Amino acid sequence: MCYTIVMKLSKTYEPSLFESDIYELWQDMQAFAPTGKGEPYSIVLPPPNANGNLHVGHALMVPLQDILIRYHRMNGRDTCWFPGSDHAGFETWVVFERKLEAEGKSRFDFSREELYQMTWDFVQEQKGNMESQLRRLGASVNWQEMTFTLDQKVVDRVYKTFKKMWDDGLIYRGKRIVNYCTTHQTSFADIEVEHAEEKGKLWEIKYLGADFKGEIIVATTRPETMLGDEAIAVHPKDKKFAKLVGKHVYIPILGKKIPIIADEAVELGFGTGAVKVTPAHDPVDFEIGQRHSLPITEVIGNDGRMINVPAAFLGLEVKFAREKVVERLRTGGSLGAVKDFDHQVPHCYKCGSVIEPLAREQWFVAVKKLADPAKKAIKEGKIQFTPKQKGGELERYFEELRDWNISRQIPWGIPIPAFQNLDTGEWIFDERVDQEYIEIDGQEYKRDNDTFDTWFSSGQWPIILTEALPKFYPTSVMETGFDILRPWVSRMIMFGLYVNKEIPFKEVYLHGLVLDEHGQKMSKSKGNVVNPMEVVDEFGSDALRLGLVAARSAGLSQAFSPDKVVAGRNFCNKLWNIARFIETHEKHLEELTTADHWVLSKLQQSTAEIDRLIKDYRFAEAVETVYHFVWDEVADWYVEAAKQGSAVADIVLESVLKIVHPFAPFVTEAIWTTLHDDDSLLMLQQWNRGYQFDRKKAQEFEEVKELVGAARLVVAKLKGRRAMVYSDNRVISENEAVIKNLAGLEAVMPFEKPAGIRIAGNFRAYIEAKPAEISAYKADLEQKLIEAGNLAENLKKRLDNDSYRQNAPKHLVDETRQKLAEAETLSASLAKELENI
């Protein structure tokens, strides 16, 4: 396509005509690859789900990172943005299993290998969507490094790390209480469990003394677990029960004899002071059981049905078992009071079913040795967080982190390379996970069928991606959502320090959720989900990027604003038309005009401003700075002035394109290609450097702007076109045509004794007017005189204050003095004018 022709014809910028071609052009020119020159700058993209579509959160994340990458690339850094896609273990598994169910099949009809292959094929069908959507958002990622979280190099690294941890004694297999979803039949890390308040009941149960007279009453929210009770616990200092410790009670229904023990975990003064201990089905009880060497009797199975219980309860789902137990207790006279009780119940974050704490053999990571150095690194400020308090939050998390269960009972993931000796029960590390049984020295070993928790592999993401390009480790910044600070960012820091002996990134920038336009969380059920690709279709990628990044600060969940997207679209169009004017109408002069000096000074200033804002990750303010520079200064003043001619129009246009490029890459590159016949790319240009201009001339244009503004105010109140007359003045005479055009005047001319309505400011300039109009203007002048007087009075008060003069910084005091002088001059000249009317 010949862009130059489109440029001349099309009054509006049509993103759809350019965006895909521009992206292809970048790719063809290999513009995303590192140059090998300059200081490294790298980011790893938090890998989106390979199986999914990008959502509006990605549409925020991609521009934020792309702004940083493009900015630093233009500033001469050797940039590499590592893309990836995530197998999203559990997430994808849930979708796939739902599909199986819809086809009337079950995971138990297939072997692990078959399931893995089927899921792989399923993901392959979808794969590619996500990648093409990244392209549509303009992501300048280095596609050569594209990595899928199940790629061989990922598995290799994960096994290496696992082995190292195994050798270092950081991996142990143990029976622990795990969070178990009986619907998905897999366990979860603590962090994957959602707590929700539920209205429940608190049942009191009477346990009859076996070797003492009387009974002990305990309260529970889960009466069915009494079938697995192994003790009654009381607080060691509880006088009420002191004599009973060491004695025994009978479990109602079962008649089983269990001991009364003393343990600190029981809270003094709460409830009846005694609790039932079910080591197999409650984390606290499990710990109590460990301390007192209690047996573990499991009464709930993987499928959420009762096991190891009398026939009447066997195979019942938990909730029915509960009803039946309560019924039997009641008829047996063992039920005490029943109260309503609201409490927090753990739920599966995916299907919402109640999480059963079950005692299971799983692989655990002893986290302390990983968490301590991570905490230290943050404490010592080796990693900077934006917003700042998130670093503190992570420090506290590292302090409280408990051992991490990394076993998942789903086939879609990286198999855990561990085998168990069938005779001795001993576990060994071995990578031959494609075989269910292996033989070593005549001994047979069976594979562990579990896979790794996704965070175990994704936690090593920066390590894996930079393994072949080590100069990009540590990466420059980790930009991601605040919701995965704990599960992901924390793990990357721990693994980075453990494996590479160095932090994985120097800075962390966290963005919040994109809420709907009324500040509500987006969800399918509410029907308020914004599909970013639809927005791109309608307004263009640049518009979406600008709209999302504007009005958004670090770490906060904020509303999606369609108005801002429209504003972004309009901005692109404005830029397009600035270019159209400069390319097709501009009059070239040899010498710089006042406006030229001024616009160069503004370019310098805006560039410095953007440098500062990007350094501080203040994206929204950077967008705003760009927006106002282009619209309010370049379009509204410079372009208007340039209609009378300019010597720097081409420099200004190119510089503007550079400034805008990181934020709106497509439209700026589209314009750039219309300017250049060669195959140069805007995205590979050098960022703006300094400009040559005359500071005094630049200041003169500020005066012209003020004069125009003041003239507009006067003209707006009069009918018909008017002329400006002024007493001889170089600044005005040099800019007559500019002033005439900008203020919409009929003429601007010098007069020996100019008269009419005086234009505010330091010039002796007037708008021609009839005597009646001049008198009508009197009220305005009087109002202005009052305002100037008030201002002067305020300033004077401040200066009269001794403490102000002593304590305020000197430049402020000087400034105040100057303002006062100006206000007084204005007052005097207004007063004089009023006299003349």
Next chain:
RNA sequence: GGUUCCAUAGCUCAGUUGGCUAGAGCGCAGCAUUCACAUUGCUGAGGUCGUAGGUUCGAGCCCUACUGGAACCACCA
């Protein structure tokens, strides 16, 4: 129960060492228009910066308490 964040114009939000008369986008009102752009231009209305105290010459910003909203954490049976 603990921690953190938020409260500024009709709506969505800026406002970072405390410093002139608190800003933007959209919306609203008026005017303009054969001009690069109606995805436009100009002009304007609209705010006791949640409440009450405090620190300071000076507070939207710092401190304390309160009110209202949100998020996260948590084994209180």
